[in-house]
Amino acid sequence: MNTPKNHQIIIAQTPGGPDVLAVETREIPTLGPDEVLIQTRACGINRPDQFERMGFYPPPAGAPEGLGLEAAGLVAALGADVKGISLGDRVMALVSGGGYSDYVIAKAGAVLPVPEAVELADAGGLPETVFTVWANVFDTAGLSRGETLLVHGGASGIGTTAIQMGKAAGAKVIATAGSDERCALCRELGADLAINYREADFEAEVLEAGGADVILDMVGGDYVAKNINCANTGGRIVSIAFLKGSLIEADFMRVMLKQLVLTGSTLRSRPDAEKARLAAQIRETVLPWLEEGKLRPIIDQRFELADVAKAHERLDSGAQAGKILLMI
């Protein structure tokens, strides 16, 4: 495979709306010894990309230039120390930047093979959500078979992944979403109960259904107190975003009496070694779920790389269910 000198990346020219996004040509940097160059087939769009475009979420030091946190494609070049990956392999990768590109540079530790059962392009929308759900629901919160997982934002990219991974692990899954149609998608993906939070009080419904042992929350605000109320004794509540705000009022007496654990994390800023540790766990447990069809990418819409502004308009609308993809 001949590797080109240049690649196209997407940058936000100034903080702002989708129209600030521009395709720019850059020389492909020399690969580090632990890096892999991927000829991209598709890359996923994630909510943090909107925050970065608007100037609220600067990339961590050393991140590749340009937007984008994930991609899938064929291995086009390998750093000197990379082992276990070959030229031409079908791979997907979690990256800390530069994912919207025809040639993406990834750390080898965060590169995973794409199972045969998954279309290479569809895999472009998997790494960010799979790593996030694995890190928070399984690695941190320790969801186990027979427990109940409550997933807020069940129709989002993270939510659709969390529902399927929860079911694959043998948990009971309850999801919340903002319309009957979005609840139907959650049930189709395996949720035992899907609650339209605009029409019903999720706290009462979850308590009625027996409470939750693990809660994955991206909403925050008044959800935090409600989560505390509907968590079972020994419950673990993990916050990954605060769409309704992070300053909250809640009765922490219940945290003490129910021995709850409240925690949270971000993925992008974690050290490479930490991402490699998560990748090894995902390889062992989640890739077989993809191979067996227990987990599949849920794609909302696909756009060409040059139409990245339209793709971000879709992101900004909040109407998407599952992932938006950029196709190369």
Ligand SMILES: NC(=O)c1ccc[n+]([C@@H]2O[C@H](COP(=O)([O-])OP(=O)(O)OC[C@H]3O[C@@H](n4cnc5c(N)ncnc54)[C@H](OP(=O)(O)O)[C@@H]3O)[C@@H](O)[C@H]2O)c1
């Ligand atoms: N911490 C981390 O490591 C990490 C990593 C990746 C992503 N994230 C965060 O995780 C969240 C999900 O990301 P995503 O890209 O999959 O999806 P997304 O498009 O941001 O989805 C957010 C979901 O939240 C729901 N929602 C929004 N506002 C709400 C409100 N006021 N009340 C209740 N529900 C509300 C929406 O569901 P309905 O339309 O059905 O209401 C929507 O599906 C984002 O906020 C993202 O920044 C965090």
